[in-house]
Amino acid sequence: MASTKYGVPRGFRDFPPEVALLRRRIIDVIEGVFERYGFDPLETPVIEYWETLKGKYGEEVESKLLYRFQDPWSGEWLALRYDLTVPLARFVASQVPTLPFKRYHVGRVWRHERPQKGRYREFWQCDADIVGSPYPEADAEVVDVVCDVMKSIGYRSFVVRLNDRRLLRGVFEEEFNISRYGEGKVLEVFRVIDKLEKIGREGVEAELLRAGLGTREVEGIMDTVEVSGNPEKTLSELEDRFKGNESVYVAVDHLKRMIDTSIYRDCLTLDLSMVRGLDYYTGPIFEVYVKEPKIGALAGGGRYDDLIERYGGPKTPSTGASIGLERIIDAGLELGLFNLERKTCTEVFIVSMDEQYWSYARKVADEMRREGLKVQVDLMRRSYKKQLEYCEKKGIDAMVFIGEKEASTGTLTIYIRSEKKRCEQTPLSEAVKILRQAAH
């Protein structure tokens, strides 16, 4: 403990400026896309009553992954939010907004996972949800907004794995009458299948047997979840094979319309093994992957038609997506889509050659800031040389020099490092123009 005492807890991180600047740039892109699709911001507390979260995600989540604690004063059980969807449902149930309610939310969530590549205990989700529409157009828009984010960030190739829980349910029903095990077992099976990538086929089979399913049923499940490929073709095959099954019919019809509506239909692939880990999904679900790096899903989402009702709200069909900020950044860094080279947002540093010019330097800084430039003056009473060293270390590109000549003529000398451009004794208004151009 002693050595980590003044660190941060395991799985938590500080983001120094070079990382924070990149994160803001990416968040700006994401929020920009969300807003262009008509999503508005909603903010909820990071702490919820434990009662609010209870029973929404599945047993394992609740017992092993949720940060739960007692309010030190009231003794009430509280929890750190595990996702942004449940708080949204809780909010909508209590306020019943004009529908559709399209909201986005970029915020932290907490999960007590084993920290590893792309997996942290405190991490950010970027969610966009459409509350109130039962139609496949809404599901398509949610997928589109995620794909648009991927493209806007710079990802050139990615795959959206698509499935529908009603489809799986219908197939399982048809093949071995799964409903006789009860609803809890169905959700359990979904959660086990979700681990396929993590624990492999044998692991899943073992867990399903342990869950009380028969060997033949387990085989049937494994055969089913191996179905994947071109969605239109695969869906038609499933439709033919399970003719008359209402659940399969409804799911196939919904998915077909959803795919047909999507602008990014070329990125979609059907994958029956992709079931998502959370209990609240009721319809179409999806996850977004890149081939490299192997970092898990960068985004995912789906339809949850019952969740709001469970908070005492009216039945309100809803669908949404969640983008993992850390994964999208970690993968993007590995792929070279962006880097951490920018260390400061400061555009201009005003170098005073001597103490007697400080007040002129501050006046110039004040004027430039009014013009929107990001400006630093020396606050350390450093020598000319030390000021230059600071600019170099920080990567500040433009320097303004103030010495006797400049102070006496009310002008400035400018040096733009990247352009190796030097302008002597420039009037302030002219200097602002040059510096503004250099900053863009």
Next chain:
Amino acid sequence: MASTKYGVPRGFRDFPPEVALLRRRIIDVIEGVFERYGFDPLETPVIEYWETLKGKYGEEVESKLLYRFQDPWSGEWLALRYDLTVPLARFVASQVPTLPFKRYHVGRVWRHERPQKGRYREFWQCDADIVGSPYPEADAEVVDVVCDVMKSIGYRSFVVRLNDRRLLRGVFEEEFNISRYGEGKVLEVFRVIDKLEKIGREGVEAELLRAGLGTREVEGIMDTVEVSGNPEKTLSELEDRFKGNESVYVAVDHLKRMIDTSIYRDCLTLDLSMVRGLDYYTGPIFEVYVKEPKIGALAGGGRYDDLIERYGGPKTPSTGASIGLERIIDAGLELGLFNLERKTCTEVFIVSMDEQYWSYARKVADEMRREGLKVQVDLMRRSYKKQLEYCEKKGIDAMVFIGEKEASTGTLTIYIRSEKKRCEQTPLSEAVKILRQAAH
């Protein structure tokens, strides 16, 4: 409990879109000002080890206000951050960045206060700190950046109350040899004086007596803290009165230079009763007030030269400010500086007259989004009339109509509500121009 079960804990809040949109606008202004002064973003976890926060704020804070809890798995004691300054100090001590390290941070903090006007248990602070400079220029810049924020948000008149803990310390020393009570008592006296506005003169006197001070000492303290007014004049008077007291001399000199350097010196007033409640301050301190509404300090800050050292870092003199987002918004709403009328950021709604135009409508939406417009299409399969009702309820100003004429000619009909402007069968590129103009 039953009724609040699906609400949020007391003192916590949801921010629906109209509030969230205003908050972002204000945060954008604040961050914009911070960046123009050369501050860069830093992000830290909302959870810190209890050990990190312990002993930094004062006894009362730690026993009554800090959200502390045990990690459910490791049993380690954790705490929700109480401010953004201590995490900064912890970060700097572990990383030792290039100095000066100018960072800003807009984020949540938690305090178990009694909820009331302008006071919440989960609230946002907007901090800007200069780490590494011992000079009054740095303190002046911190005050200036806060004043610039106030002006940029729209506040026309406000007062910055200024003080210096060394000044108080020197006066107390001179008048009744306070150091014989030990350092703990000095901090306790500061914390009691900080409650002046809250519990009144009599309350403070009673608490000081209870703290073990004599009647004459309490009187001396009360007389001292009543000193306020024009800073230059008052400082000179204090200097004359306490000639030869090193602590007073150093503080007066520092404050004079700070005031002299500040662009906003006309907003400054000296107020010896303003001591700030937290233990870590060591030098100049300040708070920002408006006459109306009476909501407490909108911002405050000060110098803390020892804090980083306490985390094992090198001695690193630092100074900073914290703006209370909720207060600045609550007060601004009361003063009519801004309002909550904007309910959505959507600029354009595409009204389909019939199902057969959906795909054209989506194509148009896609094109407009590429052009940067914020666009919604119908996702509810609503009638023409219902779509219009939705636009009205949401306050969406621009509508694009797609019916037979438009679909067959590949054009659009536009209606801008606020301008009562109608353009029939406009080509897409022309429509984008009109809509973009209307949106600004």
